[in-house]
Amino acid sequence: MELLAGYGPAAITAALLAAFGSAFVRGLTGFGMAILIVPILALALSPVHAVLLTNFLSVFIGLSEIRRLLREAERSAWAIIALVAVTTPVGLYLLSITTPALARVVIAFIALSAFVAVLLPRRGALDHHPATTAGVGVLSGLMTGYAGMPGPPVVPYYVGRDIPRETAKASMLLIFTCASTTGLVSGSAIGVLDWKLALFAVVLFPAVLLGNWLGNRASGRIEDRTWRICVGVVLGAAAMGALWKAFA
Template structure:
């Protein structure tokens, strides 16, 4: 494993997560897959994402939208079981291809200013999708990014609510994966190496957040989705 590459990935991804409330898995997973076994990469990503969310949530807890958080959590409970079955038993390559195509289509729709009306049902369904994607490939953020980028919620509420949700879903996912599948020493060693740079990324991300207006945040979300979909598709095809 290339330690310097790991440090750079964690630093950039944690900065993005702290700035937007999203982005850690989206920025880290495609590159961690180049360094580690796919399941080790997924577990490392979930563990680091849990730590960064836990470190962030206390300071921003006052702007969490509790009703939305509850619906996301309830929905995620339906998605985690089929997701963990994918993680344990199936090849992740076909799933990665499907996700890359869906992300690209969604990004094009969002860039075309497709709007979403907030609703309890949509939030519940986003939770289902997010729970499934977390336990299967370690990426809880894309469904929420797609949904929230098309709403009029302010950036502080979006960030705090998603971070609070990530605390729950990442902890649940890493516990399910560890007890039902197990984990390797490289996951925990990589976590320890990454911690100082995770903290540095949070500090840098907070600096970016206060200077990021709502429009810029949406543009950044579109860019993240587009980059991830293309990168996932190309790297998966090339395997």
């Protein structure tokens, strides 16, 4: 495959390990796949291809569990999804006209922003003003297009509130699945989507499927406080790793 010409065996192995590890984190915490895998893929692919490849993987794994997500997600997820659909094309267009070096730095700081936001004090279950929800939707759409990462605004919005863990996870994952779908549609519309990326995603998907399954099993065995600590650790590690790769 021409798209993989720049990937040697070691790089493909690294991509598979990154897919497995990021999917495990997704299953465990309800987020994290894009934050972890986009900076790694962007070292070998262009930032645009890294983002769109991650969107394919997110859609594939989201569709595999869509019934559960629809059943357990909070209603606010749909308002955020609508705004993501409108603003994702703007973010993707900005990415397409940004130099790869600058895009990697911006993506790194986006990952860092999620870590900072999740450290803020937890709020009550109903403490989500419509303006806050709208802001989360707009920012999530821009970040979906620009970095393939709808999570930085969404994760603190749900994890930072006193709601059941499964509700938070399902809401986040439903948003991420729809956001990734919007990202692919936007990429096709503005002419930056290479459909060979779908074949690359098929190669990586078994690792994603296995990692996500193991992560879900682990999530069901840990307490809520431990789960929230895992969220913070994952965000912090991803932010530091992304910054190191951007400036190394």
